[in-house]
Amino acid sequence: MAKIRIGIVGCGGMARSHASRFGEVLDRIQVTAVVDIQKERAQVVADLLGNDPVVETDYRRVMSHVDAVLIVLPHHLHHRATIDCLNAGKHVLVEKPMANSEQECIEMIDTAEKQNRVLMVAYCMRFHPLVVKMKELIDGKVYGDIFQLSIWTEQLTRREEGHWTRSASQLGGGQFFSHGCHYVDLMLWMLGKPVRGSHYGTNRGTPWMEKEGTSNVTIEFENGILGYHFGTWGARGTRLKYSFHAHCEEGMIEAAISEGKLIAHSRATEHVTGKPTVRQKEEILLEVQNTKPTEVEMAHFIDCIETGAKPLTHAIGSLKGLQVIWKLYDAEEKNEIADLRHLGLGA
Numbered sequence: 166m167a168k169i170r171i172g173i174v175g176c177g178g179m180a181r182s183h184a185s186r187f188g189e190v191l192d193r194i195q196v197t198a199v200v201d202i203q204k205e206r207a208q209v210v211a212d213l214l215g216n217d218p219v220v221e222t223d224y225r226r227v228m229s230h231v232d233a234v235l236i237v238l239p240h241h242l243h244h245r246a247t248i249d250c251l252n253a254g255k256h257v258l259v260e261k262p263m264a265n266s267e268q269e270c271i272e273m274i275d276t277a278e279k280q281n282r283v284l285m286v287a288y289c290m291r292f293h294p295l296v297v298k299m300k301e302l303i304d305g306k307v308y309g310d311i312f313q314l315s316i317w318t319e320q321l322t323r324r325e326e327g328h329w330t331r332s333a334s335q336l337g338g339g340q341f342f343s344h345g346c347h348y349v350d351l352m353l354w355m356l357g358k359p360v361r362g363s364h365y366g367t368n369r370g371t372p373w374m375e376k377e378g379t380s381n382v383t384i385e386f387e388n389g390i391l392g393y394h395f396g397t398w399g400a401r402g403t404r405l406k407y408s409f410h411a412h413c414e415e416g417m418i419e420a421a422i423s424e425g426k427l428i429a430h431s432r433a434t435e436h437v438t439g440k441p442t443v444r445q446k447e448e449i450l451l452e453v454q455n456t457k458p459t460e461v462e463m464a465h466f467i468d469c470i471e472t473g474a475k476p477l478t479h480a481i482g483s484l485k486g487l488q489v490i491w492k493l494y495d496a497e498e499k500n501e502i503a504d505l506r507h508l509g510l511g512a
């Protein structure tokens with residue numbers, strides 16, 4: 166099968182990260198164009214790839230060189246670029262979050278449908294081997310029924326003065342919208358239908374953020390299961406870094422993402438001295454290199470283009486995750502609990 170020709174639009178930090186991890190999919194794709202309004206940034210990505218792609222400053226000029234695009238732009242530019250690329254007949258893998266408003270997301274979904282092109286959202290955590298295995302164990306009730314999923318992500322992320330990530334309108338919100346969208350997406354994937362929730366954010370500790378730089382969200386799902394995410398861009402110190410705890414009725418599954426380990430914590434009865442003693446048991450279920458699995462994400466995008474399959478991180482599902490965030494932001498402002506039922510498109 167011929168290689169899919171990919172264009173990368175936006176060549177900042179995340180595009181460099183993508184380009185440095187394409188290794189394993191390079192037998193299926195060829196990056197034929199790289200675009201950034203700052204040409205030297207596009208050139209850096211071209212040099213990383215080393216295969217002499219077209220280097221441009223306007224994505225509209227590279228459409229004849231590509232079959233599909235990876236959009237790695239600031240959030241307020243996702244919508245326009247996605248629509249333009251879809252209308253040019255290109256498949257689109259757009260970085261998270263899909264876009265900054267519901268209306269924009271709906272237009273993107275409609276355009277993909279009209280053009281019969283794949284539109285996938287880059288939620289790379291869905292492809293992380295520890296997360297995939299954790300979901301498998303939860304679904305299989307290997308440690309019994311889940312009742313609480315807690316997720317911590319502690320980072321220090323301070324971009325320079327004037328950077329788009331500081332601005333609420335360009336970012337589309339604060340840390341919760343920009344980064345928390347990964348974990349709302351995971352909670353919806355793992356825990357099912359949301360019922361109600363609350364969010365509290367602060368920019369204490371991250372005064373460079375116009376909206377919150379630290380976010381706490383609790384969501385109640387059907388069957389009373391709870392999901393929680395604490396995320397900060399202001400961590401001057403951290404022990405957990407990235408850590409997910411799935412509490413089930415027979416044990417706790419810990420995805421220590423930063424250590425690359427999936428660990429089961431459960432209780433075991435031992436008979437060492439003839440009488441039974443209940444002890445904590447720790448079992449390492451999986452060990453992987455700490456990685457951002459964007460090459461697996463890209464391979465899935467290519468599978469969808471080649472087979473017509475619906476992406477795991479399809480646009481309609483991604484919109485639902487963002488609707489949850491917008492509802493939670495809205496309720497936070499009104500000092501209310503958010504009603505999270507009946508979201509999605511026609512759901």
Ligand SMILES: NC(=O)c1ccc[n+]([C@@H]2O[C@H](COP(=O)([O-])OP(=O)(O)OC[C@H]3O[C@@H](n4cnc5c(N)ncnc54)[C@H](O)[C@@H]3O)[C@@H](O)[C@H]2O)c1
Nearest residue numbers: 175176177178179180200201202203206237238239260261
């Ligand atoms: N999945 C993840 O783990 C992850 C991590 C970081 C960022 N991201 C996402 O990647 C995207 C980009 O983030 P980033 O951190 O790389 O930002 P960045 O600021 O480092 O890069 C954005 C690039 O876009 C370029 N640009 C701006 N306007 C342009 C235009 N009109 N045409 C072409 N290029 C233009 C800028 O010059 C810059 O180089 C965002 O959606 C972000 O949320 C995802």
